[in-house]
Amino acid sequence: MTPQASYQSEAQPLDAPLAPQKSRWEEFWLLFKRNRLAVAGMVIFALFFITAIGGLLLTSGVDPVLDPSLVRLQEKMQPPLTQPNLDSLSPGQAPYLGTYLLGTDELGRDVFARMLQGAWVSLTVGFVAVGISVLIGIFLGGIAGYYGQNHIRLDHLLLTGTLIGGAVMIAVGRITWGSGLLVFGSAYLLFLFFQSQRQIESLPPSIQIRTFTIDTLIMRLVDIMLCFPTFFLILTVVALLPASIYNIMVVIGLTSWMGTTRFVRAEFLSLREQDFVAAARALGVGDLRIIFRHMMPNAVAPVLVSATIGIASAILTEAGLSFLGFGVPPPHATWGNILSDGQNYIFDAPWLTFIPGIAILIVVLAFNLFGEGLREVLNPKLRER
Amino acid sequence: MISFIGRSIVQKTVTLFFVSVVSFLIIYLAPGKPSQIDPMNPKFTPEMVERFRKQFHLDEPLHVQYLLFYRDLFTGRTVSWKDNQPVLGKIWDRFLNSLPLFIVGTILTWTLSFPVGIRSAIFRGSTFDRGSTFVAYFLISIPGFFFAYLLIILVVTQLHVPVIGMQTFGLGDTSPVHMVMDRIWHLVIPSVLGATGGIAVLSRYVRGQMLEVEGQDYVRTARAKGLPSEEVHYRHALRNALLPFVTMFGLILPGLIGGSVIIESIFSWPGMGRMAYEAILARDYPIILTVNFLSAVLVLIGTFVSDVLYMAVDPRIRL
Numbered sequence: 249m250t251p252q253a254s255y256q257s258e259a260q261p262l263d264a265p266l267a268p269q270k271s272r273w274e275e276f277w278l279l280f281k282r283n284r285l286a287v288a289g290m291v292i293f294a295l296f297f298i299t300a301i302g303g304l305l306l307t308s309g310v311d312p313v314l315d316p317s318l319v320r321l322q323e324k325m326q327p328p329l330t331q332p333n334l335d336s337l338s339p340g341q342a343p344y345l346g347t348y349l350l351g352t353d354e355l356g357r358d359v360f361a362r363m364l365q366g367a368w369v370s371l372t373v374g375f376v377a378v379g380i381s382v383l384i385g386i387f388l389g390g391i392a393g394y395y396g397q398n399h400i401r402l403d404h405l406l407l408t409g410t411l412i413g414g415a416v417m418i419a420v421g422r423i424t425w426g427s428g429l430l431v432f433g434s435a436y437l438l439f440l441f442f443q444s445q446r447q448i449e450s451l452p453p454s455i456q457i458r459t460f461t462i463d464t465l466i467m468r469l470v471d472i473m474l475c476f477p478t479f480f481l482i483l484t485v486v487a488l489l490p491a492s493i494y495n496i497m498v499v500i501g502l503t504s505w506m507g508t509t510r511f512v513r514a515e516f517l518s519l520r521e522q523d524f525v526a527a528a529r530a531l532g533v534g535d536l537r538i539i540f541r542h543m544m545p546n547a548v549a550p551v552l553v554s555a556t557i558g559i560a561s562a563i564l565t566e567a568g569l570s571f572l573g574f575g576v577p578p579p580h581a582t583w584g585n586i587l588s589d590g591q592n593y594i595f596d597a598p599w600l601t602f603i604p605g606i607a608i609l610i611v612v613l614a615f616n617l618f619g620e621g622l623r624e625v626l627n628p629k630l631r632e633r
Numbered sequence: 634m635i636s637f638i639g640r641s642i643v644q645k646t647v648t649l650f651f652v653s654v655v656s657f658l659i660i661y662l663a664p665g666k667p668s669q670i671d672p673m674n675p676k677f678t679p680e681m682v683e684r685f686r687k688q689f690h691l692d693e694p695l696h697v698q699y700l701l702f703y704r705d706l707f708t709g710r711t712v713s714w715k716d717n718q719p720v721l722g723k724i725w726d727r728f729l730n731s732l733p734l735f736i737v738g739t740i741l742t743w744t745l746s747f748p749v750g751i752r753s754a755i756f757r758g759s760t761f762d763r764g765s766t767f768v769a770y771f772l773i774s775i776p777g778f779f780f781a782y783l784l785i786i787l788v789v790t791q792l793h794v795p796v797i798g799m800q801t802f803g804l805g806d807t808s809p810v811h812m813v814m815d816r817i818w819h820l821v822i823p824s825v826l827g828a829t830g831g832i833a834v835l836s837r838y839v840r841g842q843m844l845e846v847e848g849q850d851y852v853r854t855a856r857a858k859g860l861p862s863e864e865v866h867y868r869h870a871l872r873n874a875l876l877p878f879v880t881m882f883g884l885i886l887p888g889l890i891g892g893s894v895i896i897e898s899i900f901s902w903p904g905m906g907r908m909a910y911e912a913i914l915a916r917d918y919p920i921i922l923t924v925n926f927l928s929a930v931l932v933l934i935g936t937f938v939s940d941v942l943y944m945a946v947d948p949r950i951r952l
Contacts, residue, residue, distance in 0.1 A: 285767070468648065475652045475929040477887070480909060481659075483894065484921055487913045488663035564776055568895055571778050572910070587779060594782055605779030613774035620770070 279625045286621020292614035300371035303364030316365040317579045320356035325597045327351050328359075351599045353589065359603060362581035366604070369582040370611065373497050373566040374559035380501025382555050385508025386544075388466050392509070393516020394539055396463030405459060407436055466513075470506045478503050482565065486574045493576045496569060500562050507554055515547035549626040556619030560612045567608050583608050634944070641940065645933040652929045657699050660918055689714060702922065711919045713912075720923045723908065728890070730799065731897075731904035735889055737824035742831035749832075750839025754847065755866055765836065772833035777826060781899045784822050794818045798901045823900045827893055839878070846874040879946045883939030890928045 270278070281287055306313045323332060328351040350359040410433040417426030482499050489495045519525060520543065528538050569575045570584025578585070583604040590600025686692050690701050705711040711720040753762035785796055800815055846852065847870050855869045856862070894906040901907075905924070912920035 285770075468644075468651075471648050472651045472655065475648065475932045476656070476925065477890075477928045479894065480925070480928070481656075483910070484913050484925075485659060485663070488660070488916075490664065560774065564774075567776050568778065571776075571895065572898065584776075587776075591778075591782060594786065598786075601779070601782055605776060605782070608779065609771075609775050612776075613770055616770050616774050 276625060280621060283621045283624060285617045286624075289614040289617030289619075289621060292610060293618055296367065296611050296614065297371065299364065300367040303366075304368040307361055307365040312361075314358065314361035314364060316357060316361040316581050318357060318361075320352070322356065323348075323352055324354055324356040325352060325593065325600075326356075327597075328599055328603075350603050351597070353586070353600055354593060354597070359586070359600065362586055363583070363603060363607060365581045366583040366586060367607075369493060369576060369580070370563050370566065370608075373493065373500070374563045374615075376497040377500035377504070377562040377566075378555050378558040380498060381505040381558060382508055382551060384501070384505040386512050386551065388469075388505070389509040389512025390516060390539060390544075392463045392466040393513040394520060394535070394543070396461060396466070396513070396517070399458035399461050400465065402457045402459050403436070403440075407433055407440075410436075463513075466509070470509055473503070473506050476503070479565065479568070483569070483572070483574065486569060491575065491577050493580075496566055496575055500565055504558060504562070507558075508551055511550045511554060512547055515550065516543060519543045519546055550623075553619050553623040553626065556615055556622060560615035560619070563608065563612055563615070637944075638941070641937055645937060649929060649933060653703060653926055654699070656922060656925045656929075657702065660921060661695060661698070702919070706923060706926065711923060713917055713920055715912075715915050715917045720919050723920070724905070724923060724927070727903065727905045727908045730902065731906070732889075733820055734824050734827055734902065734904060737820055738827035738831070739885060739888070741824065741828040742835055745828075746832045746836035747839055750836040751843055751866075751871065753836075754840045754843035757844065762840075769833040769837050772829045775829075777830075777893070778895050778899060780829065781822070781826055781896060784826065785899075788822060796822050796900065799903065819900075823896050823902055826896050835881075839874070842874040842877060843870065846870045849873075876947055877943075880939035880943045883935040883937070883942060886935035886938065887928055887931045890924065890931055 307316050326332075326348050328349065330348050330351065332348065348358060348360070350363060353359055353362070410429050414426045414429030414433060417423075417429065420426075482496075482503055485499045486496055489499075525538060525542060528542050533542070566575065566582070567584035567587070570582045571588040573585075573588065575584065576582050587601055587604040587608075590597065590604070594601050690698055693701065702711070706720075709719070709721055712718060713720055713723060749765050753759075753765045756762055788794060788796055795815070795818060797819075799819055800812075847866075849870075852865060852870050855865045860869075890905060894910045896902070897904045897906040898910060909921065909924050911917075912924070
């Protein structure tokens, strides 16, 4: 072995790319577990998830194990942990666990079963509403941040107006006018397509003049949405629409995407100037791949944090709506309407108020603490101090 | 400066126009008609419905209704569909009822959150800091209506003071002192409840600002020249940490008209929030739309004021 070769063989490990000592997840976990409140929040979050899914399995179906809507008038308003009086109950009415774990309400329904049923409602409302708002937020924020500097042309604007106007007119009932507008719009769309294929001459520039930017459009939309008093708007829409849990999820989602849009836009504006994006573009990587593979993973941290906290506030909003009597129609239990029914018996049966109240408090607190813990770990600036 | 103000007024007027269109469309395109609110009521004959529709222009096309509605709003002639009272007058009455809640709540928020936030920033990591952090999260997370019941139970069973409504019913000719105390007791719990969320959020924000400023070089310099720590904290750090809060004076404006629906319905407080809630239940569109419009106006004025204030306080910002 020549000296040269031995030198090289020793140097080899140094030249080879060094993998980080710890993976990204290990490092994340090391930082995260120092914040004990956040870890507690995460554990409660996991427990809540399991409870809600278990609750769905146990309380739904034709013959559920724990029937949340079984009325036992002879056993009404029993405090938690009372034994049922088996003489007065028919065999099918006895609680599954042999005791009313959380008592019964004013109709003798098992509060434990109702709480389990309500957990699923809270969970789905939180996740679906935040899912909707995050999707809208990432989409609009991404467009505003990445394509924002492009201008919208006047003819595009007129085209959109024509198409929407036509659709509205057909919906209102003026079929002739509406279809006329739609046909005209589609004809122009076809014309634009051929124009982009360079097969025909372009129009005089006066109609294809550039107006405002896409960024302006989206950010003004955000401003408009921020003008509405959120809870009032949700209340109005939910009251006007037929009562259903899906309406609530969609409405909460549609009124809470503005923060995410702003975060994502700000992140994208700074990311698109960075070298790795320029490198990807120089390699000829397509826009969609740059957005979703290169930029999104770097922009997703603040979105994740605001989503966690958004789930907490969506659960609170749903509880508030149920409390006011909107939301899920009655036989179905949610934590908000258990509490709202229980308030009438606050001195005789305080557990009807306290059990759902404390459950909401704990779950929302867990989400908030978990979210704040994430924020601290994911944001290096906060971490150091 | 002038050009900024001009641009921003134009921009905000355009925003307001779109807000008015969107809220109008949301309300009018929702399923159900206001004239069908009570189909089982025998007094509601088809002729009545027809007259009702004519009186409130419900038989016109949508864009005409829109124009008529906002023309009426700006000339102050909008009337409630429920009782034919002028909407602006009704809102003004309820606004006066909500105002004490708003004022007391705001004072509580601003006077409590600053000391708490500053102290937990100065003694970072201390028991006080960790305690106040947890309490802040607790207050953010507790559902308002549940907290309201906790306080009601506490106050009614321990202090034996009345809490529901704006004043005790039938208190006719007692002494003025008694009357005033009665009003104050009724005011306390709803305004404390209204302030809790604000205190929690604002004190966290004050703490964050203060920590950021305490990490700056000029604070280290001040400490290095041997200034007493009070002077460093309050003269050097605090003054700079307060800057962003000047802008928040503008942002509390929208709270003037919101009122809390939930708190006002629990305490039977005849304020804005409850009026809006009743209007929603009765499909009283003029009131819903007017409240919405006014609150959008206040949001826009609030952001405008805060922009201008920020320019006035911070010489680095020249928009």
